[in-house]
Structures are given as structure tokens and as C-alpha cells.
Amino acid sequence: MTAIAVLGAGLIGREHAELVASHASASLAAIADPSPQAQALAARLCVPHYRDYETMLDEVRPAGAIIALPNHLHAPAALACIARGIACLVEKPVADDLAAARRLAEAAERADVPVLVGHHRRHSPDIHAAKRAIEAGELGAVVAVSGMTLFDKPDGYFDVEWRRSVGGGVLLINLIHDIDVLRHLVGEIESVRAFTSNAHRGLAVEDTASIAIRFVNGALGTFVISDNAVSPWAWEYTSGQALYHPSEPGPYLFLSGRKGALSVSDLYLWRHAKESDHWQDRLVRESRSGDGSRTYVNQLDHFLAVVQRQAKPLVDARDGMATLAVTLAVDRAAQEDRTVTLAEMLAEGAEAA
Ligand SMILES: NC(=O)c1ccc[n+]([C@@H]2O[C@H](COP(=O)([O-])OP(=O)(O)OC[C@H]3O[C@@H](n4cnc5c(N)ncnc54)[C@H](O)[C@@H]3O)[C@@H](O)[C@H]2O)c1
Structure with a gap:
């Protein structure tokens, strides 16, 4: 059994704790979180409860740690794990700014302690199937991509202070997952432009x-996101893979290439019947499918292999930093009403670190 501790047992941390507790080859070593709810969860799962994560790491010495703390605590907590040689799964964003992300990536590389970033969609069957189709050349070169994440969070979600403060909005909480998928499926992003709005909720x-x-490879994309709009168009619904959202099979992301098109998560692949066909000919629609596995279980299985040093992190701290850089570029592009390049973001992150 691989002993895993959970740091921060709020909305997602408690799900991680339950997943670890019910995994056949893992045991939940402890929960570190000062809240009374976390204390009650630890009591229910019969594991030690700590208010302070450093004390917990020193006393329990888990083989791995899952960091599900507010964003600004990701880097300090991951550095505390690295200093003790403890592999960690750090929730996204890898850190709340690029300098902290770079310090974390460098510390992990120097100490040779693996850090996996919680971009769970990389472990999802629909994203796996899309990646396979693209790599097999079924779309040809991807020319254009468009997607949306539109859902409505309840007012109570924003009772937690950090979710109302800069860095706690829909970009760093949700868009970052979409950016990570776009980088994974289409390729590295060169630059972005954006508008942001708080007109309706007013926070x-x-x-x-x-x-x-x-994108660096010449593809172009668009994406719209809101946590204040009703729709079934978000990976959380369409994949049927999220932990605490209903399943609503359908599309949220549309990829179009020189040879074909693919919608995700419903995995319809559209292509011409003959090479000489064009926009006036009917397209052929085929279905692709995932393997029926569960995203968060896949992520935990992978993390256990990382903890045992049997696998390299699928999304390491440097990879997480690249996704963070694009997400912060979106914010800057909106604030300053201009095109922001990745090169600019990464150069600044390097200087500040
Ligand atoms: N991958 C996913 O599916 C997913 C989903 C939700 C949230 N997240 C990420 O997970 C992180 C947590 O989000 P959440 O929505 O669960 O937040 P949350 O506010 O519900 O939970 C955070 C928990 O951390 C605890 N905490 C705060 N300071 C602490 C400290 N110093 N030491 C120990 N515990 C402390 C709080 O008491 C709280 O229980 C965020 O970074 C978020 O972006 C990821």
C-alpha cells in the first residue's frame, strides 16, 4: 500500500481523500486542514488529522502528498514536500504566479522529486481518444479549433474569500483546464487576445x-467561458467524468483539420467520402469512443506509479507552468487590450524567479 496524505480537504481535497481511501493499492495516511469539516472527514475515514501540513509531513512521512489547498499555497506546500523528498500531486494552477511556478519546477528537477500537476483531463478517456485520432492523422493538420465552458456556479461558492479575490476567478480555476487540453491536442500556443467581464456577477x-x-503550428482558435451562464456545454458535463456534476453527453470542443473534424466529448469524426470531395459534398460521420475508464481514478493510478518512481509525471511542474503562462497571458491580454505572447510571459517569469 502506498501511503498518501491530503493537504487541504475542501471541495476537491475531500474527493481526493475518498478516492485514496477506497483505492486498492493506496492508503490515506493523514489529512492536514484546520477546518472543522476536514477534522470530521478525518474522523470518518479513521486517519490522523493535522491543522498544520508541515507538522503532518514531518510526523507522518507519507510516500506521496496531494495538495488541494487554495492556489497561493500550492508552491509553498509543494516545496515543503520536495524538501522532504515526498512526491506530490499539486492541484492546478501549479502556482499562483510564474516566478513561483519556475522556482517549484527548478526545485523539483534539482532534488529529483516528482511533481504531478492536477490537470486531470489529460487522464480522461475522451481526451485520450481525441489525441489518438489527431496523432493517427485522422484530422490532418489542425486548422481551427473552437470550444466553450459555460456553466453557472451558485452564489454560495463565492462565500470563500479566495474565490472572490484576484486569481480566484474563472480563468485560473476553470479556463486553465481548457488551455491545458488545447496545448495537449493542438500544440503550443504562441499568443492570445481576450476580453473578460464581471458585468453579471459583479465581483x-x-x-x-x-x-x-x-498556435505555434499556425492553427487558430477561439474559446468562450463563463461560470455565470446556464448551458450543457462544458467538459464537466459532456465527458460524464467529473466528480460532482451531472453527465450530459454532447460536445464542448470542435477541432477542424485539412482532412476531417472532431467534436469532443461525444467523439464524432467527420470526413469526406472521397479525397476529391469538398464543401458541397455530404460528409461521412463516424463514432470514436473512450475506453470506459474513470478520469480521477486514472489520475490517481498514475500518481501512485509516479510516487513509486515507476512513471514520470504526465504533467510535470514545467508543463503546468506553460499552461499557467498561457492562462495568465489571457488575463493580461484582456487587462491591457492587446496581443500577449507566451515568450513575453515566460521571459518575465524567468526574471522574477
Ligand atoms: N482538478 C479539479 O477537479 C479541481 C476542482 C476544484 C478545485 N481544484 C483546485 O483545488 C484547489 C482547492 O480548491 P477547492 O475548491 O477545493 O477549495 P476549498 O476552499 O473548497 O478548499 C481548500 C481547503 O484548504 C484548506 N486550507 C486553507 N489553508 C490551509 C492551510 N494553510 N493548511 C491546510 N489547509 C488549508 C481550507 O480549510 C479548505 O478546506 C484549488 O487550487 C483549485 O484550483 C481542482
């Missing part, structure tokens, strides 16, 4: 954004 943080993307 300091943005609730809605529209984004235009230029």
Missing part, C-alpha cells in the same frame, strides 16, 4: 471571458 474577479488563440 472583483472575472466570471466570463472570450479568447482568440494563435
